Amino acid sequence: MIDRDTLHHHLNTVLEAARFKDYGPNGLQVEGRVQVSKIVSGVTASKALIEAAIEAQADAILVHHGLFWRGHDGRVTGWMKQRLALLLGHNINLLAYHLPLDAHPTWGNNAQWGERLGLAADGRFGDQDLGFIGPAPAGLTLEGLTHLVASKLVKTPTVLPGDGRPLKRVAWCSGGAQGFFEGAIAAGADVFLTGEISEPQAHCARETGVAFMACGHHASERYGVQALGAAVAQEFGLAHEFIDIDNPA
Structure with a gap:
């Protein structure tokens, strides 16, 4: 088990998140429970992935494509409401790393x-x-x-x-x-x-x-997030599961 903020700081440090100019925020995008014992990783924070993570009893979801991007108007309606409602209702953390995860020389x-x-x-x-x-x-x-x-x-x-x-x-x-x-x-x-x-x-x-x-x-882009999730899980003694939601794109 690891404290959410410790996990967040570790990922930010390992991925050097602060040095990238990105299309959206990297790091903790949705705050959930304080203690994390299981991480689910996946490519995109889709409703299907969030539902699968809930079924897997995850405390945190680690993704490459998060919820918030430059150009979104900020309204919590439709698909955004549905995804956020699931995360907040089940008290699950969402951590997202876009360009930092593309670039990392080992886990990217x-x-x-x-x-x-x-x-x-x-x-x-x-x-x-x-x-x-x-x-x-x-x-x-x-x-x-x-x-x-x-x-x-x-x-x-x-x-x-x-x-x-x-x-x-x-x-x-x-x-x-x-x-x-x-x-x-x-x-x-x-x-x-x-x-x-x-x-x-x-x-x-x-x-x-x-x-x-x-x-x-x-x-x-299936490989970086699952490698990072596995590495973090091994370092801190966490459970980890990569869930691949099919996408033809």
């Missing part, structure tokens, strides 16, 4: 995703150094990388093949980082992996010859 989404694909970063790029880049494993082809991603993420990626060049450098950034494609190209990548694709990336891949792979926003 990019570090954990890269590890599963056999990729090791030797450089960073993009806004706040969120993008990872490193050498391609020997003999890796675009076809082989496509099969590897599909196998590990259990999701078929959208692939823009570029000009078919050999893969010497691989860049990746989880989630909605399609806007980092030009930065990955400038950093020397032969292929860039992220979660989503928008209209401009197709033209950019054709015109530069650098391959682009959209692997799924949710699929590419």
Whole structure:
């Protein structure tokens, strides 16, 4: 068991939350009970995850996508009321870390995703150094990388093949980082992996010859939060359960 504020301070410190300019607040978003003995981790603070955490008798929920984002008008109605009512009614803490969890060199989404694909970063790029880049494993082809991603993420990626060049450098950034494609190209990548694709990336891949792979926003961000939850649970003797709420995006 750990005190809620001690857990919050530990996570803020480990993830260096204060140094990031983010789209919403990182840290404790909804205050629940003081003592925490079980954590449920998940990608997004959806109603389905909150209900599953209640069923699992969690004291705290740790997520990558929290409830509050820049641009929300602040009204507690509809889906926001439903989620908050469940959290407050069951006295459950909600802790959310967005960019800090993408960037962390060990427990972050990019570090954990890269590890599963056999990729090791030797450089960073993009806004706040969120993008990872490193050498391609020997003999890796675009076809082989496509099969590897599909196998590990259990999701078929959208692939823009570029000009078919050999893969010497691989860049990746989880989630909605399609806007980092030009930065990955400038950093020397032969292929860039992220979660989503928008209209401009197709033209950019054709015109530069650098391959682009959209692997799924949710699929590419399942690993950081569960690794962090497991690490915190082990350090403080807590129970931990990762609950994956399916999301096709």
